[in-house]
Amino acid sequence: MPDWEKRFRAPRIGLPDWAEDAPDRSLFVSNATGTFELYTWDRATGKQRQATDRPNGTTDGTLSPDGRSIWWFSDTDGDEFGVWMRQPFEGGPDEPATPGLAPSYPGGLAIGRDGTAVVGCSTDEEGSTVHVVRPGEAPVEIYRHRESAGVGDLSHDGSLIALEHTEHGDAMHSAIRVVRPDGSTVAELDDTKGGTEELGLSVMGFAPVDGDARLLVGHQRRGRWEPMIWDPLTGVETALDIDLPGDVGADWYPDGSALLVEHEYQARSELWRYELSTAGGHGAAGGAGSGADDAAAGAAGPLSRVETPAGTVSGATARPDGTVEFLWSSAAQPPEVRSTSGEVVLDPPGMKAPGSVPVRDVWVEGPGGRIHALVQQPAGEGPFPTVFDIHGGPTWHDSDAFASAPAAWVDHGFAVVRVNYRGSTGYGRAWTDALKHRVGLIELEDIAAVRAWAVSSGLADPERLVLSGGSWGGYLTLLGLGTQPDAWAVGLAAVPVADYVTAYNDEMEALKAMDRTLLGGTPEEVPERFEASSPLTYVDAVRAPVYISAGVNDPRCPIQQVENYVQRLAGRSHPHEVYRYDAGHGSLVVEERIKQVRLELDFAQRHVNERS
Structure with a gap:
């Protein structure tokens, strides 16, 4: 078995x-059976149990606060449309967790200590919509709006609900x-009003x-x-003195005495502990009736480093004993769930994933500022055939984290370049918010600047450049093949937006709202922007061979708009291949994912070799 396949097949958690x-009761996701499913783990006894078993996998689940049950979201073959199910922690039959609620796309879930759920x-x-579901009672709708909204959290005592x-x-x-x-309504916090720029908030x-x-x-x-800390009962806002560059997130330590700070900067991440004073830390002193002085004192604590290796922390949680567990990896080293106690928290059985080569950082001057790119390359001297592997989102970013697909390209002699274009997170609000109105074209300007660097530096062979990506990255691939037809030898687009107008009309409502924000309106209101940003507009200019893979149940990049693009390619007898699979926006089945990567490798190698 080649190393690239081992990386996909090796069990992960x-x-x-x-x-x-009930902190001894845990829930985690693993691909141990070849499909990503939910597993329970009783830390006191060491017993682990597979809780879900579905053909296309399950990853969306949570535990009730008392640990007696797991809740998991049941959709149909990856279409993301369904209902919440409930199962006893020890095992047993599944039952509808929210009887009376019709199937929908999920919009957040919070479970109270008395069994009440906010859905x-x-x-x-x-x-x-948002519903309160109490045990044995019919769901009660408490919120409705045409625009996107969802459940943020439920207070510890169940008396307050935070909505985004x-x-x-x-x-x-x-x-x-x-x-x-x-x-x-108790209180409202809205940074979109009263200023020249709209600012976001998150729960x-x-x-x-x-x-x-x-x-x-x-x-x-x-x-x-x-x-920051906000008391909706008093209106007091407490700024936190966290002097770190880049984006900063946080969560509470279990006793409320401190915050676990997650810091992301230049494609790496690290953890810190932020101490809160006794007055602002826990109990009634920080709740209703606390004064501004007490709240301000809650931000006075020092910041101390929680030691993690260099790389990317993909998630972290503080345990009741004060230790911190975190999921860590780097481009060169496969992921592990570690603890600040020095232990590996869970070590899945079976083969271990082979490592890969580390990334190096490249900064390139672009039309909107300096662009950060991550580069991996095989042994030997360039120029190499090179894959520009474009991330999805677009509000996401590539990081120094382990990824099996880029490692597979390196194994096959390709350099891999990943670009954190304008629209990516992790580089400040202005960089993320730059992606408006000229959607797709802005990102491709940054990709073009990094492409020019890759060629001029001797890394990349200009005749053997592959543009590749999934989701938004697949969209940018098809758009780039049409707007930069002389730049690319091959295009590989997975679950892409291909026909923007049809995609808008067919996609889930939350994504319609995002498209209206990005483009400034609907296809009827701003037709010229949708046309300028749609790959279908430029399909007749495409010169490179095109490979497309798509899920037939995909609610995010629906299949019909892909078929429209493919029909246009076929109409001009342009070289292309299409692979359709029975799932949604990607696959949770290991062998299916390996098949998709193998098809992409074979297609790229065939057409790149023709240009050698």
Whole structure:
């Protein structure tokens, strides 16, 4: 078995979630059976159990606070449309967790200690709704709006619900509303009003203590994501003195005495502990009735480093004993779930994934500022055939983390370049928010600048350049093949947007809202922008052979708009291949994923070799 296949087949596990009131009970995701499914883990006995078993896999699940049950989202073959199911932690039959709620796209979930659930839903017909579901009672709708909204969190005592919403119409920048379980509004925090720029907010979680109303909130007021503490009962906002460059997130330590800070900067991440004072740390002192002085004192604690290796922390959680568990990897080293105690938390059985080569950082001057790219290359001297592997999102970024697909290209003699173009996260709000109106074209300007560097530096052979990506990266691949036809030898697009107007009309409602924000309106309102940003507009200019893979149940990049693009390629007898598979926006089945990568490798090698 070649190393590239071993990397996919080697068993992996995600960061274990644990029940707040039963911390020995955990839930994690693993591909141990060849399909990513949910597993329970009783830390006290060491027993592990596969909880879900579906042909196309399951990854969306959580534990009730008491640890007695797991909740998991049941859709149909990856279409992301379905209902929440519930199963006893020890095993047993599944049952509908929210009887009376019709199937929908998920819009957040919070479970209370009395069994009450707050469930967010989204449908094309009704927009966004939020329901309170109490045991043995019919669901009660407490929120409805046409724009995107969802459940952020439920307070520890169940008295407050935090909602994220975009009623103002900008799907990239949410506001926060705190309501009571009857839907009545307690307070509103909205950074989209009163300024020249719209700023986003995100719910990070209520304090984990009864009687404590403080909400940890992410904001962008200083040009990046960072946390603050807001008490919706008093209106007090507490700034946190965290002097770190890049984006900063946070979560509570279990006793509310400190914050676990997750810091992302220049494609790496690290962890810190932020101490809160006793007055602001826990109990009633930080909740209703606390004064501004007490709240301000809550930000006085020092920042101390939580030691992690250089690379990327993909998730972290503080345990009741004060240790921190985190999922870590680097481009060269496969992922592990580690603990600050020095132990590997879970070590899956079976073969171990072979490592790969490390990334090096490249900074290139571009039309909108310096562009950060990550480069991996095989042994030997260039120029190499080179894959530009473009990330999805677009609000995402590539990082120094282990990824099996880029490693497979390196094994086959290709250099790999990953570009954190404008629109990517991790480089400040201005870099992310630059992606508006000239959607797709902006990102491709940055990719072109990095391509010019790759050729001039001697890394890349200009005759053997492959443009590749999935989701938004697949969209940029097809758009790039049409708008930069002389730049690329091969194009590989997975689950792409190919015909922007048809994609908008067929996609899930939350993505329609995002497209309206990015492009400034609907296809009827701004037809010229949709036309300029649609790969279908430029399909007749494409010169490179094109490979497309698509899920027939994909709600994000629906199949019909892909078929429209393929028909145009076929109409001009352009060399192309299409692979359709029975899943949604990607596959959770290991052998299916290997098949897709093998097809991409074979297609690229055939056509690149023709140009050698």
